Amino acid sequence: MNDEREKLWRQICRQFYFQNDALAQQILRQFEICKTDDTVISVETPMEKLSIVQENCKALGLENSSDPMHKNAMEQIIERYELIKNQIRSEYHQNLATHRYEEFHKLLLQRQSTNYCLDDKVLLVREKEAFIRLYDSHHEKMSKITNFLRQYMDTLGSHPFLLGLKQVIQWNLESSNIVGWRCKEIHVYHRHFINLWLIVVSDAVFLESAGKTFAADSVDLLINSLNFGHYELTKVATEKSEPRNRVWLMDPYLSDQDMRDLLHLFPPKYRLEGRPSGDKYMTGLFRMNLIGLCDEPQPFFQRWCVLL
Incomplete structure (x- = not known):
């Protein structure tokens, strides 16, 4: 996979999980649709933000095509993106657990x-x-x-x-x-x-x-x-x-x-x-x-x- 694409995808996933970013949420929603429909469509994206979402999807390689070779490449991309997304989601929950346990520890110290x-x-x-x-x-x-x-x-x-x-x-x-x-x-x-x-x-x-x-x-x-x-x-x-x-x-x-x-x-x-x-x-x-x-x-x- 293209290293730049992977870096961009990691950044988007982190923005969604750690910052609850609305644009990142739309891009991940497009990714989920792409996994099942092999296409990318806009879902509840304001018009002024639509181009940003589309540009990021294009940069990530999430584009529809009838070319069989492109479909095979897309399957590999989606598999890799899914792995990265799960890793970052795991980091988020680990970070959340750390915060909760440390807050509980501070409570008991008092x-x-x-x-x-x-x-x-x-x-x-x-x-x-x-x-x-x-x-x-x-x-x-x-x-x-x-x-x-x-x-x-x-x-x-x-x-x-x-x-x-x-x-x-x-x-x-x-x-x-x-x-x-x-x-x-x-x-x-x-x-x-x-x-x-x-x-x-x-x-x-x-x-x-x-x-x-x-x-x-x-x-x-x-x-x-x-x-x-x-x-x-x-x-x-x-x-x-x-x-x-x-x-x-x-x-x-x-x-x-x-x-x-x-x-x-x-x-x-x-x-x-x-x-x-x-x-x-x-x-x-x-x-x-x-x-x-x-x-x-x-x-x-x-x-x-x-x-x-």
Whole structure:
């Protein structure tokens, strides 16, 4: 193929995919027609732009002819152009994925649990003297998870995340240690060597599953509502478009009663499809509020309403 033609075609494809250029779109539309009809016609091209489109099509060799040799050459040209177009389209989607993952990474760098702090190498539990978990705060948390479930329950792509979240709460309820999802091992330290479970989840769980708003909403649920801590699993250089694996660490101040209340909000397992995201892993950190000594007592009326 003529190198100048290939260069022009690459330029047009890039203008369409990366810049959403209207003229480039018309030329690619002509190309698609040429693949099936062996001809080039104008489609919704303004008259003042028609000559530019026609000139580019001519320069690319996308011209109709009854000559058999020309038809054979056209088939080779179209095959080559199709390959180039697919390569550039792949670059565009790769670039888009890179941007999405980097934006998600920046979002998480700005968000962290109030019960954890990070330095460069370790994840630390914040010491809280005379800590009280307010009843109103717990009630607000339950309202937020209810709204989240209502919004995403009908989206099948969210079900593995919901199953994993339900599972990690259940694990914690059954253990004196904090339990979480795990993909790979990470060391978590605390100066009192308290036992803790953690969760490691790929960023793809948030970005590739349940729509445009799911990533931001699920991060808001985990960090702002459930107070999960998080930590990037590895610091080694990887392709920017590759999902990062992150440690998600359960709130160490959740009591058994907190978790029972949360589990009651989830739908039954048969209504959730797929496999839960992640699996569990033991750390060296204990739960701080196992039997609810730090929980504010429920008002008498609310407590008996729940029991009844």
